[in-house]
Amino acid sequence: MWAMIVKEFRQVRRDRRTLAMMIVLPVLLLVVLGYAASFDVKTITVAASGPQAGSVASILRAPFDVTRTAPDRGPSWARDQLRDGKADVAVVTGGARPHVLIDGSQLFSAKAALAALAEMQQRAPSGPGGTGLHPTVTVLYNPGLKTSNIMIPGLCGVVLVFVGTIITSLGVVRERQTGTLEQLAVMPLKPRDVFLGKIVPYFLVAAVDLAIVLAVGITIFGVPFHGSPATFGLGALLFLFVTLGIGVLISSVSQNQGQAIQLAVMTLLPQVLLSGLIFPLSSIAAGVRWIAYFLPLTYFNQISRGVMLRAEPITALWQPFVFLALLGVIVVTGATLRFRSYLAPAARERRPRKAAVQAQGAGA
Amino acid sequence: MTSEWGAENLYVSYGKIVALDGVSLSAPPGQVTAVVGGDGAGKSTLLRCLAGALAPDSGIVRRPDKHRLGYLPASSGIYPDLTVAENLDFRAVGYGMPARLARERAAEYLERAGLTSAAGRLAGQLSGGMRQKLAVIAAMLHHPELVVLDEPTTGVDPVSRSGLWWLIARAAAEGCAIVMATTYLDEAERCSSVLVLDGGTMIASGTAEDIVAAMPGSLRPAVAKPDGDAARRAWRRAGQWRVWDPGGAKAGQGERQGGDPITPDLQDAVTVAALAWGGAA
Numbered sequence: 001m002w003a004m005i006v007k008e009f010r011q012v013r014r015d016r017r018t019l020a021m022m023i024v025l026p027v028l029l030l031v032v033l034g035y036a037a038s039f040d041v042k043t044i045t046v047a048a049s050g051p052q053a054g055s056v057a058s059i060l061r062a063p064f065d066v067t068r069t070a071p072d073r074g075p076s077w078a079r080d081q082l083r084d085g086k087a088d089v090a091v092v093t094g095g096a097r098p099h100v101l102i103d104g105s106q107l108f109s110a111k112a113a114l115a116a117l118a119e120m121q122q123r124a125p126s127g128p129g130g131t132g133l134h135p136t137v138t139v140l141y142n143p144g145l146k147t148s149n150i151m152i153p154g155l156c157g158v159v160l161v162f163v164g165t166i167i168t169s170l171g172v173v174r175e176r177q178t179g180t181l182e183q184l185a186v187m188p189l190k191p192r193d194v195f196l197g198k199i200v201p202y203f204l205v206a207a208v209d210l211a212i213v214l215a216v217g218i219t220i221f222g223v224p225f226h227g228s229p230a231t232f233g234l235g236a237l238l239f240l241f242v243t244l245g246i247g248v249l250i251s252s253v254s255q256n257q258g259q260a261i262q263l264a265v266m267t268l269l270p271q272v273l274l275s276g277l278i279f280p281l282s283s284i285a286a287g288v289r290w291i292a293y294f295l296p297l298t299y300f301n302q303i304s305r306g307v308m309l310r311a312e313p314i315t316a317l318w319q320p321f322v323f324l325a326l327l328g329v330i331v332v333t334g335a336t337l338r339f340r341s342y343l344a345p346a347a348r349e350r351r352p353r354k355a356a357v358q359a360q361g362a363g364a
Numbered sequence: 365m366t367s368e369w370g371a372e373n374l375y376v377s378y379g380k381i382v383a384l385d386g387v388s389l390s391a392p393p394g395q396v397t398a399v400v401g402g403d404g405a406g407k408s409t410l411l412r413c414l415a416g417a418l419a420p421d422s423g424i425v426r427r428p429d430k431h432r433l434g435y436l437p438a439s440s441g442i443y444p445d446l447t448v449a450e451n452l453d454f455r456a457v458g459y460g461m462p463a464r465l466a467r468e469r470a471a472e473y474l475e476r477a478g479l480t481s482a483a484g485r486l487a488g489q490l491s492g493g494m495r496q497k498l499a500v501i502a503a504m505l506h507h508p509e510l511v512v513l514d515e516p517t518t519g520v521d522p523v524s525r526s527g528l529w530w531l532i533a534r535a536a537a538e539g540c541a542i543v544m545a546t547t548y549l550d551e552a553e554r555c556s557s558v559l560v561l562d563g564g565t566m567i568a569s570g571t572a573e574d575i576v577a578a579m580p581g582s583l584r585p586a587v588a589k590p591d592g593d594a595a596r597r598a599w600r601r602a603g604q605w606r607v608w609d610p611g612g613a614k615a616g617q618g619e620r621q622g623g624d625p626i627t628p629d630l631q632d633a634v635t636v637a638a639l640a641w642g643g644a645a
Contacts, residue, residue: 178439178442178443178444179437179438179439179440179441180439180441180442180443182412182437182439182441183435183437183441185416185417186415186416186417186430186433186435187430187455187458187459188429188430188458188459188460189458
């Protein structure tokens with residue numbers, strides 16, 4: 001048994017990546033999750049419209065934070081603020097009673113807003129001066145505040161990460177393990193063709209997966225799809241572009257399938273935990289939240305929830321689209337360069353070292 | 365067609381380890397050139413450079429373009445999760461072969477290699493010898509001008525080896541230049557020329573006869589391993605010890621010293637070249 005223990009330790013010591021997974025990752029995850037794991041909503045952004053828009057700020061206390069007011073605009077402006085993700089809550093004044101609109105696609109903010117409004121009404125006595133305390137309340141986009149409605153659009157992204165990153169990285173690294181990558185390098189194939197030939201099948205599989213998940217989500221869980229399928233499709237396309245690129249990048253730095261899976265899991269975990277899929281982005285501590293902005297799932301979440309639940313137009317979603325495209329260009333360029341270096345070994349223009357030349361002379 | 369493919373003065377290092385140190389090789393059309401040497405001698409590195417899978421640090425490689433080059437890497441380059449026919453189909457499409465020609469040639473090669481009945485089997489389920497035959501067929505399917513084979517016969521049973529040799533000899537007869545690494549010196553003797561590598565350096569080259577004739581000193585038999593300095597120059601082969609005498613006369617020449625000198629073959633000459641290179645002289 002002692003021999004086995006010693007052998008295992010020797011193997012683990014040499015496999016630095018596994019060692020890192022065993023020691024560094026749990027600590028890292030605990031720290032990150034500790035800061036990230038929060039459903040508490042401390043701030044609820046509010047947009048107010050109508051003649052009394054200016055006074056809404058003085059009536060609403062924390063956690064409400066009135067960030068936009070438009071006294072000369074009406075209910076449609078207020079709805080647009082919610083639809084375009086510019087506020088969690090909108091207050092429309094000018095009627096007999098103020099009308100509070102709550103964005104149900106921001107589940108935790110919506111629940112917090114309802115609770116805060118109820119508390120305010122309990123505390124403040126009704127009377128002629130209490131204009132803001134007896135509003136009519138409407139929850140938009142997810143009226144039943146169903147968890148599945150906000151989870152399934154995000155889960156579409158997780159499915160794409162799974163196929164895009166994990167399966168692709170395995171497929172490419174398998175070529176190296178079986179030694180067929182070297183065979184491909186000497187065949188009359190362009191690196192670009194090999195690269196595309198490798199990822200297109202996974203792209204199609206991921207697209208089919210996405211369609212299935214969407215169909216199941218809509219038919220079984222009753223998740224609405226209010227927005228434009230084209231906008232959603234474009235977002236999914238860009239997102240797949242990034243995740244497939246990450247898969248190829250992982251495979252290019254992995255020697256075997258085990259290493260590829262380890263690395264892929266390392267990219268999958270933070271995406272699931274920090275992208276806003278589970279914990280609202282606004283609840284994640286700022287010290288950890290910045291990581292979310294480097295994760296493609298963060299942007300896909302915004303696009304999928306925006307399009308499916310709020311029918312958000314592409315003009316309002318330009319930011320996640322631009323960031324996804326940017327991430328895609330960076331990742332795919334890196335992956336292509338790494339891939340190309342395997343398939344087209346560049347001539348190394350280094351001169352032979354003097355010592356080696358002497359050794360050659362001695363042997364001649 | 366270029367008259368001769370090959371490499372000149374190749375130098376390759378992996379970090380501080382020199383893998384090839386000024387190695388040159390000629391691969392004339394219609395001939396089989398063997399690259400021999402022990403583990404870590406630099407055979408695979410030389411072949412990878414020749415095939416274009418590895419760029420040397422310096423030196424010149426003369427090879428045809430990728431359409432006219434066939435390569436069998438040490439790992440065989442066969443997809444284990446594709447069938448024999450699918451592997452050949454992928455190769456044919458990759459090299460831009462017309463479908464009909466590819467089908468006819470694959471059928472002919474499989475027939476001659478005794479693999480016709482295995483065409484529908486997964487390559488990963490084939491025996492070692494069958495898989496190597498498939499790999500050689502795949503490397504030659506498109507009738508390349510230069511075929512680079514990294515140890516095609518290692519670990520292959522004698523019957524399969526003869527099948528492989530039929531494929532190799534036929535390609536050479538059709539004018540193909542073949543470079544193959546091997547650890548079997550009886551195979552190397554069948555080749556037109558032999559390059560012997562040790563520690564990344566050429567220690568002998570030429571025809572097998574040239575290498576044997578150029579062997580310095582002589583070989584003598586011994587019943588037991590000699591003592592002292594001679595022990596470093598002794599090895600056991602076919603049940604008896606052989607001792608290399610760097611200054612001795614060759615078989616049939618000079619005086620008798622402790623037994624009749626042995627007429628050396630390529631295996632002896634390569635062993636002596638390695639000893640001489642290692643400083644045993």
